[in-house]
Amino acid sequence: MTTTDALHPFDAAIALTAEADGRFHGKTAPAYANMVGPFGGITSATLLRAIEQHPERLGDPLSLTVNFAGPIADGDFEIAVRPARTNRTTQHWVIELSQGGVVTTTATAVFGIRRDTWADGEATMPVVPAPEDVERSGFPDFISWAGNYEMRFTEGAIPEKEGENPDSTTTMWVRDTPARPLDFASLTSLCDVFYPRVFLRMGTYLPAGTVSLTIYFHADAAELAAQGTDPLLGTASSARFSRGYFDQSAQLWSRTGTLLATTHQIVYFKG
């Protein structure tokens, strides 16, 4: 598609063509491939973008839940987007991604119009060195999508040698590379950049994949605009690993201490 040649790789990856009746057509992007199918973050961002492009959309995202029902094959896909209910200040969406009529991904989202209220940030941001003082590292080269993110781990980098860890916490500075101003779609994708916590705990790779992902958007449009291309601080950890599944919760912060998003997922693993 020559029209996307000038786009940032992220924008090219989530580009959609609107069709009739709230349907959109898209195509997987090799640059955001994971081990099997696309990176879950890019799929989630694509679903959010479909709502953003829907003519009836009201306000900005408040929450998004994406369920990874089956693998997405390389190639074309279709997204069906339906506003299940529109209220005065909130709107509820039901979304399905399918290929050849087979559902691969289901999702729901809430959008809304924010207004000023009492406010407070109660969670505390981890105390870490500035991103300029942390060496850039990343994932092995065979994980394509990770090449689109500049990662600077301050804790819990991806394990390079075998050996169990007592703690599942990873903390890192992260942003798109090449740099790209933050928006709701890229924040969505960033919520899924934390590799499966079981790798860190067990000190080794094993088959694992997100089953369901939820994001709460705390930032409003003005806070995202203020973030620009600056790195975000992300920290993730798990509460329990049991019988094939574990949870994983993360916070994403601006350098100045604004909690932009909290995100949770349940992950399948075989180990």
Next chain:
Amino acid sequence: MTTTDALHPFDAAIALTAEADGRFHGKTAPAYANMVGPFGGITSATLLRAIEQHPERLGDPLSLTVNFAGPIADGDFEIAVRPARTNRTTQHWVIELSQGGVVTTTATAVFGIRRDTWADGEATMPVVPAPEDVERSGFPDFISWAGNYEMRFTEGAIPEKEGENPDSTTTMWVRDTPARPLDFASLTSLCDVFYPRVFLRMGTYLPAGTVSLTIYFHADAAELAAQGTDPLLGTASSARFSRGYFDQSAQLWSRTGTLLATTHQIVYFKG
């Protein structure tokens, strides 16, 4: 309905009549009423129960997300349940509750068959007195649903006098009253028993309601059976309150330190 007279009030409240094509019919229960419409926990449990009663259901719940799109009026409702995709060991569900053709609630769920793997509980249970050593208290009488729960707060009881709190944490022992053996449906409802954290922070009641609720079921059927009617320890807190919304995360533990569920929600407030 005379057939439900002998049931526990919880079972009576979530009772459904199966109709054709994955549709179920139910009725709101005054015993589980909230300020406006039913308690979100009982609605969530009812949606889970609809899947449990679906003839194609595979395995046990792994995750559930419920979006409260609009108020549910006292009276009859209909639930449409659809298995969007069934894999070998997991199954993805899309659910909608409606009244007179108007959607009030959307949901997705993942069910699955668990198998033995490496396991570890990483989160730590709060250190509190035994439930027998904590006085029973509760909510004001005008909150009907709370009368079905025996609550023993060790931290962050519902505020009785005006005054801000610096911390949004509530920790309590909680179980159904009359006592009822724990199952996935009652665990679902228990995930929503934490009153809005903004009441605690601001030290006063104000209009507030859950917008979207997600539950990760860590317990398997055997762990639930082992719990029986013993109280669960629940602890909940928020990360950020901003421009009309806040998040709220909670853990539910067995007395013996098994993390049964983790749950997250985003809540609307006006203050």
